[in-house]
Amino acid sequence: MSDTAHETGGAGPSHRGVEAGVAVVVGAFGIITVLGSLKVGIGWADDGPMAGFFPFYIGLAIIIASVVNLYNVLAAPNDGSVFATWEQIYKVLTVVVPTAVYVTIIPFVGIYVASALLIGLFMLWLGKYKPQAAIPVAIGVPIFFFITFERWFLVPLPKGPLEQMLGLAVG
Amino acid sequence: MFEDIGNLMHGFAVVVQPHNLLLMVVGIVLGVIVGVLPGLGGANGVAILLPLTFSMSPTSAIIMLSCIYWGALFGGAITSILFNIPGEPWSVATTFDGYPMAQQGKAGEALTAAFTSSFVGALFAVIMITLVAPLVASFALRFGPAEIFSVYFLAFCSFVGLSKEPPFKTIAAMMIGFALGAVGLDQMTGQLRLTFGSETLIGGFDFLIAVIGLFGIGEILLTMEEGLSFRGKSAKIDLKVVLKTWKELPKYWMLSLRSCLIGCWMGISPAGATPASFMSYGIAKRISKRGKNFGKGEIEGVVAPETAAHAAGTAALLPMLALGVPGSPTAAVLLGGLLIWGLQPGPLLFVEQTDFVWGLIASMYMGNIVGLIVVLTCVPLFAAILRIPFSVIAPIILVLCAIGAYTVHNNTFDVVMMLVFGVVGYFMKKANYPLAPLVLAIVLGDKAEVSLRQALLGSQGNLGVFFSNGLVGSVMTLGLIALFWPIIQNGWARIRGSSPEARAAE
Amino acid sequence: MSVTKSLFTIGTAALASGLIMLSAAPAKAWEPSHPIEIIVPAGTGGGADQMARTMQGIITKHNLTKQPVVVVNKSGGAGGEGFLDVKNSKGNDHKLIITLSNLFTTPLATGIPFSWKDMTPVAMMALDEFILWVNADKPYKTTKDFVAAIKAAPDNTFKMGGTGSKQEDQIITVALQKATGKKMIYIPQSGGGAVAVQLVGGHVDSTVNNPIEAVAHWRAGKLRPLCVFDSKKLDYNEKIQGDLTWNSIPTCKSEGLDVEYLMLRGYFMPPGVSKEAVAYYVEMFKKVRETPEWKKLMSDGAFNTTFMVGDEYAKWVAENEKIHESLMKEAGFLASKSN
Known part of the structure; x- marks a missing residue:
């Protein structure tokens, strides 16, 4: 590399x-x-x-x-090679920082809301998608996961205030 | 024997009834979904559908549930190849060459090779079960702690010394794996260790969290660094790729046969599919003429672990039925199902419940054929996933990784650990530390330690226990040969008068 | 845009159904409003897991509750992970945990901070028996033969296989050592099924498996039960091997081994749950006990079917905690303060 x-x-x-x-x-x-x-x-x-x-x-x-x-x-003699350019490091950080925020807020807002934010942010900010393309995906994917995990396979994932409000949360 | 064949034919008659065939397809599709979504896993899939099956006859129920098991086995290869995320321990070795193939635009070939090899491995194991079931059960009984340790020892030995990375980096990586595997409760003394008083560490580090982080997240970071794209997206994908790959596969019959044998043997011994896949990969790399290309997208590197893992996964069902010891969490849930239907797994199941047993074996044949057809027709669909733009698929993969990490212990701390592993994986990969030995050590390290200590406890510290009978002695010797293989090879070359350099230049 | 629109529709529909669910909550009796979670503080395939999953099946099949039942394994730290989760889910009316002896042994042996007092007792479903097993090929026909052989040999000759370390199987082993005056080598395995197979394969000399873990091998004539660690014989009379029934196994006490041990299979809930919820689950468990599937599980596993709820159950648990504390202290199994 x-x-x-x-x-x-x-x-x-x-x-x-x-x-x-x-x-x-x-x-x-x-x-x-x-x-x-x-x-x-x-x-x-x-x-x-x-x-x-x-x-x-x-x-x-x-x-x-x-x-x-x-x-x-x-x-070994210093061959002067760089580990990664600053630009590359910046790119890597654009994934690491949002993901770090993502994993930190999961316990508080639940995995579904956090995922919607992550996907939306990624598409808007890094993918330069228009909101009318990004928002449906950002909302649709977590709903798909919700139905698959909570309804079909009955695997409870972390949920937050929104799900509580909607009466969808186990606890 | 002839009576058995009659029973098997009767079993086929039961299985090919239309409603059973339909249940098979449903089971396979569900299984593939379960196998693709990391964190669901076969155990969950089977557990959740178990209640649904109470209204069916036991034979129909076990057909559907075992098809979920086959489907999940097939599905595990998909994420390994497409995203470098192995969902099950025995898919780890598949990523080594499967993912590089996908990056080179050969995702279709890799998936076809993986599915076909799985099928071949499973079929070989079923035939073996049909022919020698009673012998197999008594062979499994010979495995005490020393024998089990010898198998792990062989798995490690056939794998170390394989990487191109500097030896001390390999040692460091592997030892880190052992250390991580040791965190949590020590099974032998019932004591917590390396937890430093933290409540979140008492469960230890699960291999899945490490692997999702190191391989899955680490890979996204590397891709990000090199610009926003999956390199495989330009690949042309249609069903012809299946036929093209099939033409190529018969060349590797020797490799397949060897992998089948390794798989069956590991499946019967309580060690299971994970050491089988690593061992088969390691041995293939040593023996193959193209061994040096392993890890760079060699199709043999997909065939070897997949064949062995599935042969082992299938063969492992036999000790489960005959002895009542499940080889995997999925098998454990299946076992629970048997009990609910009033079938008692154990030596007498084969005598008292012939209908059920032969129905199950017939469904193993049919289920794998149906499964192969289902997954192969979907190859273009799976491969097309790589065409989705990176900025859309990357966050979705991150979400899938987080779900997978959470469901291992239902713990949000694990999701944080997953990201930490991801960053660590990025640095290690860039600093030229091999990740495979690390993962191998996390997966098998604590098991190997436990069986080593059980064996030493039984022998009161006498190392002679590892050479105390033919079985354990020969496996240990094989391990030692594998460990010193490079030296043996060199020595052999010298005896024959040509220096290793000359041979390498050929 | 139509996609967005239909998503909005789904959103409103979900919101509406949520509201309906809220308003539909009846005032008369407590009912679960979303899926019920059963925590298993052990791995898949063990005795507790089997019981929880069987109950999940029974509840679903007989429609004993309107909400789905979900089984979640939290086995880390000898089950400590599962107990901590319940301890920290204060007031959650939809969470239950099935216990085994690690309710007592894990906090004592590992120092993981929890106790049954941190939870709300619901019901004892059954007690699991322990039986002393040997390989049928060995010459020990009775407990007396076996004890005599142990006594005649030097220390650390006989190997005992068991599940886990410093848990029920090893506690019984220590009690046996005390009774015979000889040390045994205790080899911990990961699960009860594996323990029984190690005995069939001749890799250990004896085990104290639960009936359900070893019965298949007994029926096949591979294992021999010597005695049961209970004050009275088991009350099941179906023939299992030849003319032998569970009832033919003598108690260990009558054979000169004064050791008794039973393991709790019961349910707890998090602290601070409502009385109505506890009452609801007690009623549900009573219905479970009436089903043929449950009765079959009880007779297959030769369980002691004692059922207790409320104060009686809490009192039993408190007494058992004391017993475990003194047994483990005597055996030197208590956690040192260093970790």
């Missing part, structure tokens, strides 16, 4: 820096695993290995692997 960044030739964070960052985050995850394992015991009890026995060594392996990875990144 980094080839694409090469070709477009735009500016952006260096591949080297991001890779080092990933290695550090992975290493931190390993440390958390080791700490969590120590809490529940990493030795042998009389009924076999304790709960933390395997996770402890798994955590150690993660730490060692990311130290090697970090060393490999830092030891």
Whole structure:
């Protein structure tokens, strides 16, 4: 994928820096695993290995692997390649940010209303669709899911004040 | 034996009655819908329709319910290939080559290959069930903790060392998978671990949430980065693609046969379809001449896991009926259905309820044929989904992913985790960490750990238990051979006098 | 534009039907106004799941309530996930949870914060029995043979298979160890069906499976029941294997093993639900108990069919909680405060 960044030739964070960052985050995850394992015991009890026995060594392996990875990144000469151009990162964020808002509001407004907002926003903002095209899709798709999940398959999904008001919510 | 064939013919007579055929089509279509929508899953589909079947005869009911099961198995491949979202653990391996094929505009070929392979795998397994049912049940009984661990060990060994990524990144990815799989309740001690006092973590990380995030959301982010389009949308799609692909498939008969055997074996052992699909993919990659192209859209990489998964999924119904142990949540719900109709799964079901058993086996034959016809006619329809503009389909996929993540544990926190996995997947993929070993470790890691510890508990810490009888010993040896295969290959090449470099250059 | 228009029509129609539903709520007795959710704090296919799904089937088939019944599995953290969900759904009249012994064992063993006092007791549907099983190929014909063999061998010779860790099966195992004075190797499995198959395959020496989990293998002559962990024999007289019935199995106490254990199969609701709703579900469960399907399930699984509601039920639960607390304390199964 980094080839694409090469070709477009735009500016952006260096591949080297991001890779080092990933290695550090992975290493931190390993440390958390080791700490969590120590809490529940990493030795042998009389009924076999304790709960933390395997996770402890798994955590150690993660730490060692990311130290090697970090060393490999830092030891290699900086080839100046970028991880992604700022423009590409902006594009990725245009998905990540709305989705983050989406998953945050699901517990409060329910999945159907949140989905309608997400689809509508996406089509209007990123797809540059006209409202008369975007709004029916944005409302129709959640209604379709509602009928499929709640009515046919009886799978309750999160619902909010709107469904309460309409008397459609389980709880 | 002849009596059995007579019974089977009688079973066919029952199954081809018009109303049963109709129930079959209804079941398959419902199953495909259930398989396509992540989070519904076969278990839900069967559970929900179970009450509807109380007014039918047990045979009609089981025909419809098992067809939902087949339909869901077929349907699982669709989202794996089109959107890189595997709905079931055994569809994960299908994404490795299926999704790249779709990106290259070969979605029709990939879907046809997947459906046809599923059918071949299932058919092979049904024939095996018909011929050797009693033997199979006693074989399944030989699997204790040590034997089950050996099977997981073989699955891991036939898969590691496969990726092109740097070895320490592969190790890191796989270990992260193991660590995530360990979160939650430790089955062996009944203790919570790695939850850090959080109530939302007590259920652990389900593989589905990780996979929907890493593969599904991660893929949308990568697509977004490269501009707003699914690359496959220009593909020409009509039913001819089915015939074209069929012409190509017979070439891979050896691969199919091997995958069928792996699948049946895994299905009978309690390990099930997931290790079967990974193992079959791993072995195909090692043996195939085009092994180096695996992961870039090789049709063999779709055929191998799909064949094995379906052979296993079908073969797993046998231990369920004969021993009463379900191989999957879907099978568990089917089992519950049997009890409600007053059929007691167990060794005597085959003796006391011949009508029912042979009706079921006949419906396995018919259901798969009907299923294949239904899904193949829909290939152009499924492939046409890729023509929908990205800015319309992307949010709908995001919604589907969220629904799928929520329904795993009915927990909104999982939806947040799904997005976190998505962002992590994006970074890992760009930083050249392989995701497949991570997913394999989440899916099978905790199961492997549990059977390892059960075995060691039983033997009081003696490792000899893994070589204590012919069965476990030979599976472990196979695993070791698979693990050291590259070294063995090199050594063999040296003995024959040609250096590995020379061979690679050929 | 016509699409938009028809969608608006659907919208208004949905709104209208919503209003009708609201106004149709009768004043006389409480009725569920939307789907009823049954939480199963265990995985699909287990005993609790089977019972909940059978009841779902019975309720649907006999039309015992106007609203659909939905079964949802929340098995994470040994069922803690399901119990926490109910605890946090205060005042939800449409949510029920079926319990097994993890109602008592999970909070004690894991420290997950919930207790039956956080919920509203509805009804005890039945009690599940436990039976000591051995492989039929083994020479142990009676409990006395088996106990003698255990006593004659060194510690950690005999393997006991069971469901989960620090739950009912292991509690019984610890009680057996106390009675025989010898340690057994307890091997936890993920589900009761798998436990029975491990015994048939000879990978463990004994199990304490519930009747319904092992009956098929008994009928096929693969397993042998030695004794039942109850104060009296089971009251079912249909022949199962040869001339043997559930009633032919002696109690463990009469065989010299003084261990008794029964598991609750009952329902609870979230805290703060209305009395009328509880009364409604009690009536519904009473109707369930009258159906032939329920009676069949009870006799197939040799359940103890005790039915309790209200204060009697709450009192039973309170007593059982105490029993579990002391059993688990004795066995050293209580959660350490560290996690």
